[in-house]
Amino acid sequence: MTRHTPKRLSLEDRILWNRVAQTTEPLKGKVLETPPVPADDTMAELARLVAVAQEGRKTAPPPAAAPTLAKPHPARRIDRPTHTKLARGRLPIDGRVDLHGLTQSEAHGLLLSFLSRAHAGGLRHVLVITGKGASLGSDGVLRRVLPQWLATPPFSTLVSGLDEASRRHGGGGAFYIRLKRHGGTGP
Incomplete structure (x- = not known):
């Protein structure tokens, strides 16, 4: 029998989760924890990747295999x-x-x-x-x-x-x- 080790969230997932968590109201007596900001270039790289992804969504046409049934067999x-x-x-x-x-x-x-x-x-x-x-x-x-x-x-x-x-x-x-x-x- 193998033990299941909990999967740790990546930095990007933690940042995303904290953005979602900031839109909620904490329970009484609880404080929203802010994630530690890495000292290296991780945040700059993350911001660049997000900007590239958003730019790609704005300029790229919708994928040809869209889930609509506009052109099925x-x-x-x-x-x-x-x-x-x-x-x-x-x-x-x-x-x-x-x-x-x-x-x-x-x-x-x-x-x-x-x-x-x-x-x-x-x-x-x-x-x-x-x-x-x-x-x-x-x-x-x-x-x-x-x-x-x-x-x-x-x-x-x-x-x-x-x-x-x-x-x-x-x-x-x-x-x-x-x-x-x-x-x-x-x-």
């Missing part, structure tokens, strides 16, 4: 009339699963189980809620990997299409998924 999109009916509530959403707060491996297992049961039960349209992933400027890990998962063999045998949900059903934090017919025929 055409066969993977849900057709516009079906999407409109789902968005307006004219076509029922037969099931839904919420993946908030799960790790990728937990979400993958839950999603595969859910879609397998939904497909076996003859459900046609389901809603998968991934969340928008707005923490610390991220674009949402689950939101980004869901379309990739659905293109892999365990899911591709069950799913015939997907599209971002309407605002009413979660917008950028949710997806409509159309399941294949139970006999394996048709879209």
